[in-house]
Amino acid sequence: MTVEIVPPTERACTRCGRRDVWDAETENWVIETVDGERRVGRPHCVHEWDINGSYNPVRRTA
Ligand SMILES: [Zn+2]
Structure with missing residues (x-):
């Protein structure tokens, strides 16, 4: 089994x-720029990142 560390890039x-x-x-x-516009979101948002908690940087391949 190979364990590969895959850090999130976005x-x-x-x-x-x-x-x-x-x-x-x-x-x-x-902050990512799409079509010249920075995707800043809402200034007072308590950001809930989609990689929080459930993200597992270790990918196991059998
Ligand atoms: Zn947010």
């Missing part, structure tokens, strides 16, 4: 639609 807020992408150079989340 995340989206399930409440306001904000989208982030992982910048490996700065090791930080940056």
Whole structure:
């Protein structure tokens, strides 16, 4: 069995639609830009990222 660590490279807020992408150079989340528009979502949103909790970075392949 092989265990592969797969870090998330993008995340989206399930409440306001904000989208982030992982910048490996700065090791930080940056707001994704789509068609020249930054997907900032709502400014006062308590973001609920779709990778929280259920995301498992370890992918097991038999
Ligand atoms: Zn949000």
